[in-house]
Amino acid sequence: MTDFAAIDHYLEQHLDESIAELSRLVAQPSVGAQNWGLEECASLVAEMLHRRGFTVQVLPSGGAPIVYGERRGRSDKTLLIYNHYDVQPPEPLELWDSPPFEPQVRDGKLYGRGVSDDKGQFTARLHAIDALLALDGELPCTIKFIVEGEEETSSEHLFAFVENHQELLKADACLWEFGGVDHREIPMQYLGLRGICYVELWVETAKTDAHSGLGGSIFPNAAWRLVWALNSLKGSDERIRIPGFYEDVRPPSPRDIELMSALPEVAEEYKQRYGVKTFLKGLTGGVELQLAEVFEPTCTICGLTSGYQGPGSKTVLPARASAKVDFRLVPDQRPERVLELLRAHLDAEGFSDVHITDLGGEPPARTDPDHPFVDLVVRTAEPVYGAPMQIVPMVGGSGPNYPFVHTLKLPVVTAGAGYPGTLAHAPNENIRLDLYLKHARHMTRILKEFGGE
Amino acid sequence: MTDFAAIDHYLEQHLDESIAELSRLVAQPSVGAQNWGLEECASLVAEMLHRRGFTVQVLPSGGAPIVYGERRGRSDKTLLIYNHYDVQPPEPLELWDSPPFEPQVRDGKLYGRGVSDDKGQFTARLHAIDALLALDGELPCTIKFIVEGEEETSSEHLFAFVENHQELLKADACLWEFGGVDHREIPMQYLGLRGICYVELWVETAKTDAHSGLGGSIFPNAAWRLVWALNSLKGSDERIRIPGFYEDVRPPSPRDIELMSALPEVAEEYKQRYGVKTFLKGLTGGVELQLAEVFEPTCTICGLTSGYQGPGSKTVLPARASAKVDFRLVPDQRPERVLELLRAHLDAEGFSDVHITDLGGEPPARTDPDHPFVDLVVRTAEPVYGAPMQIVPMVGGSGPNYPFVHTLKLPVVTAGAGYPGTLAHAPNENIRLDLYLKHARHMTRILKEFGGE
Numbered sequence: 047m048t049d050f051a052a053i054d055h056y057l058e059q060h061l062d063e064s065i066a067e068l069s070r071l072v073a074q075p076s077v078g079a080q081n082w083g084l085e086e087c088a089s090l091v092a093e094m095l096h097r098r099g100f101t102v103q104v105l106p107s108g109g110a111p112i113v114y115g116e117r118r119g120r121s122d123k124t125l126l127i128y129n130h131y132d133v134q135p136p137e138p139l140e141l142w143d144s145p146p147f148e149p150q151v152r153d154g155k156l157y158g159r160g161v162s163d164d165k166g167q168f169t170a171r172l173h174a175i176d177a178l179l180a181l182d183g184e185l186p187c188t189i190k191f192i193v194e195g196e197e198e199t200s201s202e203h204l205f206a207f208v209e210n211h212q213e214l215l216k217a218d219a220c221l222w223e224f225g226g227v228d229h230r231e232i233p234m235q236y237l238g239l240r241g242i243c244y245v246e247l248w249v250e251t252a253k254t255d256a257h258s259g260l261g262g263s264i265f266p267n268a269a270w271r272l273v274w275a276l277n278s279l280k281g282s283d284e285r286i287r288i289p290g291f292y293e294d295v296r297p298p299s300p301r302d303i304e305l306m307s308a309l310p311e312v313a314e315e316y317k318q319r320y321g322v323k324t325f326l327k328g329l330t331g332g333v334e335l336q337l338a339e340v341f342e343p344t345c346t347i348c349g350l351t352s353g354y355q356g357p358g359s360k361t362v363l364p365a366r367a368s369a370k371v372d373f374r375l376v377p378d379q380r381p382e383r384v385l386e387l388l389r390a391h392l393d394a395e396g397f398s399d400v401h402i403t404d405l406g407g408e409p410p411a412r413t414d415p416d417h418p419f420v421d422l423v424v425r426t427a428e429p430v431y432g433a434p435m436q437i438v439p440m441v442g443g444s445g446p447n448y449p450f451v452h453t454l455k456l457p458v459v460t461a462g463a464g465y466p467g468t469l470a471h472a473p474n475e476n477i478r479l480d481l482y483l484k485h486a487r488h489m490t491r492i493l494k495e496f497g498g499e
Numbered sequence: 500m501t502d503f504a505a506i507d508h509y510l511e512q513h514l515d516e517s518i519a520e521l522s523r524l525v526a527q528p529s530v531g532a533q534n535w536g537l538e539e540c541a542s543l544v545a546e547m548l549h550r551r552g553f554t555v556q557v558l559p560s561g562g563a564p565i566v567y568g569e570r571r572g573r574s575d576k577t578l579l580i581y582n583h584y585d586v587q588p589p590e591p592l593e594l595w596d597s598p599p600f601e602p603q604v605r606d607g608k609l610y611g612r613g614v615s616d617d618k619g620q621f622t623a624r625l626h627a628i629d630a631l632l633a634l635d636g637e638l639p640c641t642i643k644f645i646v647e648g649e650e651e652t653s654s655e656h657l658f659a660f661v662e663n664h665q666e667l668l669k670a671d672a673c674l675w676e677f678g679g680v681d682h683r684e685i686p687m688q689y690l691g692l693r694g695i696c697y698v699e700l701w702v703e704t705a706k707t708d709a710h711s712g713l714g715g716s717i718f719p720n721a722a723w724r725l726v727w728a729l730n731s732l733k734g735s736d737e738r739i740r741i742p743g744f745y746e747d748v749r750p751p752s753p754r755d756i757e758l759m760s761a762l763p764e765v766a767e768e769y770k771q772r773y774g775v776k777t778f779l780k781g782l783t784g785g786v787e788l789q790l791a792e793v794f795e796p797t798c799t800i801c802g803l804t805s806g807y808q809g810p811g812s813k814t815v816l817p818a819r820a821s822a823k824v825d826f827r828l829v830p831d832q833r834p835e836r837v838l839e840l841l842r843a844h845l846d847a848e849g850f851s852d853v854h855i856t857d858l859g860g861e862p863p864a865r866t867d868p869d870h871p872f873v874d875l876v877v878r879t880a881e882p883v884y885g886a887p888m889q890i891v892p893m894v895g896g897s898g899p900n901y902p903f904v905h906t907l908k909l910p911v912v913t914a915g916a917g918y919p920g921t922l923a924h925a926p927n928e929n930i931r932l933d934l935y936l937k938h939a940r941h942m943t944r945i946l947k948e949f950g951g952e
């Protein structure tokens with residue numbers, strides 16, 4: 047019978063040390079988009095694992111190196127843990143209350159770029175490992191860490207890396223990089239991620255802008271071409287018009303609907319937070335809104351650019367126009383298929399002049415909500431949080447979980463120290479120290495039970 | 500019998516003085532869009548007229564002051580001359596070979612912001628007046644100058660000013676601010692201007708952008724709303740879909756078609772200058788292209804803005820989107836009517852959420868190409884340019900000629916020192932000194948013949 051009182055005592059006693067270690071990691075900038083500090087941060091991650099007796103390899107990926115660490119445990123079970131050491135750019139700097147790479151504790155929170163996404167999740171897990179090693183001398187199961195450096199820039203090289211290192215990464219289950227509580231302080235089990243296909247559509251109708259008084263009625267206008275091409279993709283009924291787009295869409299199962307029905311109402315919160323007055327397609331709330339949010343694929347214009355955008359008027363006929371468009375995909379859609387269908391559709395509609403630049407894609411992937419490992423992680427949360435985790439079968443965002451689910455064939459579950467005010471990707475990113483400790487406590491229980499203890 | 504040899508000799512002998520005067524005027528910045536130096540420039544214009552015996556008033560307009568100057572002549576004929584003292588912003592400064600407000604002569608051209616548009620046209624006319632006064636001691640006709648300071652920012656207060664000063668501005672004919680030769684060095688008589696209705700269409704669907712993974716399928720997207728609203732205005736057949744839009748369009752007359760047919764071919768020049776590969780509506784050149792260019796009203800997207808516009812991808816669902824849209828109008832369309840029709844159309848199509856900001860309008864106006872004053876100006880060009888002017892019954896651009904044509908009921912004709920390389924509105928704006936002199940010579944002939952001499 048495990049003495050969790052002693053473990054929890056250890057975690058509390060050594061929390062300051064763990065936060066100091068996290069602070070060192072955060073103080074090492076590792077901004078993927080700016081190619082800043084990635085190698086140095088990978089070395090620091092490797093050193094942290096090595097110090098705990100992990101066999102560590104810093105492996106080339108084609109981009110930022112991937113840190114792999116392995117330490118064998120008592121049982122024959124193996125848990126693969128996925129984290130990433132790269133962070134979002136810190137800009138705009140003037141909106142930070144303390145410098146992003148000089149972490150600072152205020153009001154029970156640690157502030158800094160990457161404290162929550164994802165460095166704090168990683169060190170909270172190390173903290174749990176420290177407690178188990180300190181009290182037991184060994185781990186209850188084998189742990190394999192894969193810590194990549196390109197998560198914030200679409201994990202360009204991770205898919206091939208997993209494909210090429212299946213034996214190395216062999217495991218029985220996978221713990222994902224993030225997790226946390228919702229606004230009620232209930233821990234949430236986020237199970238699936240939608241896929242994404244992000245493109246830039248652009249048109250160039252001339253080599254230079256013209257005066258609108260001259261060309262308005264005789265020159266092709268790049269902005270008009272773009273508007274018409276976009277309009278061909280989706281109408282105000284929200285139906286995506288690309289032939290074949292919906293072919294691979296699998297609707298939510300009765301179990302999905304049951305799980306989604308149990309989730310708290312979001313309509314009012316969305317209206318307040320975003321100032322949205324009504325939802326699309328006549329939705330007003332309830333499970334219908336929740337299902338629409340994650341189980342339907344989307345086509346979102348993320349940005350539009352053309353011609354004159356300053357104050358007042360300028361009579362210009364633009365030679366170039368472009369749009370950023372993001373398709374969120376649900377099982378079993380695939381980004382490469384969407385690219386093909388999009389090209390074929392634009393050509394068929396007479397928009398061969400509209401070019402597509404592929405800005406990255408990830409397929410959707412889901413874990414069965416009734417997998418025993420999901421149940422294990424959900425149950426072991428209860429003694430820590432006062433409630434078991436609540437299962438969210440799929441979320442609206444995207445991530446590189448596909449190769450873990452489909453190549454390695456692992457259940458991928460979430461647990462972490464996040465909360466709704468964590469401000470990942472924004473100024474004043476922070477992590478709550480109480481939730482940091484809770485995640486470490488939860489981790490010790492996951493590892494113990496997974497190891498059969 | 501007028502001794503034009505003596506006049507021409509005077510003009511040549513005193514050209515340097517006139518260019519020095521123009522340089523002083525250009526050295527006084529008068530950028531309407533930046534509200535920079537307008538009062539000072541108006542004073543300078545007033546002083547220049549006063550020095551020549553004009554009775555001058557600097558009149559309030561509600562915006563930049565309007566300079567009015569009058570000097571009586573021998574005959575009972577009165578010519579009203581319209582010019583403007585405001586200029587376009589000089590930016591981008593780094594593209595100028597010499598500072599925009601330090602005029603410099605190089606290779607027979609004077610460079611500086613406003614040398615051609617429109618300060619040089621004004622001083623070339625003063626130069627002609629100086630010659631006549633020096634040789635004859637008086638003017639052959641009464642000259643009234645109206646020099647405004649808001650031409651580059653839509654002449655917001657000029658229409659009301661003309662309406663309220665009809666007695667003061669009473670005349671027999673009007674000479675417009677610009678004119679010049681085409682690429683063949685043939686002087687052109689540009690007679691009519693299209694109208695304009697310039698609007699910003701904008702939508703705001705939320706108070707803040709959302710993550711596209713969250714809101715893509717349930718939140719209204721400002722960029723999509725804008726695309727659909729724009730698409731409702733015009734399809735790829737180029738037909739403007741606003742009901743009633745074409746109601747007031749008067750087609751070109753047989754005389755218009757005859758005059759347009761006589762103009763040189765433009766198709767190849769446009770293809771080379773702008774890199775346009777094909778023209779709209781299957782047009783390839785000839786009079787059909789010329790007629791389409793100016794006798795059809797247009798709906799041009801001049802700019803699009805929404806969401807993320809930087810490099811790479813950002814998964815944002817934009818709360819705001821806007822487009823700059825410019826309608827060019829032909830007789831007898833009116834901008835205020837277009838605004839009404841546009842609002843009604845958007846409402847009828849379900850786009851009441853799409854707001855319209857009126858960024859300025861001017862109705863179209865034309866002068867009869869067979870008016871005797873047109874003939875006078877056309878004919879008097881021949882001894883100066885070696886050819887009479889060629890008549891262009893209407894051009895694609897816009898300007899505030901409407902109140903002169905319709906309120907004052909004057910024929911409005913053009914003559915000036917412009918040429919295709921003048922770079923008005925662009926860096927390195929310049930005026931050719933040989934054409935400056937020719938315009939002054941032409942002016943002396945216009946004034947003499949108009950005065951019956």
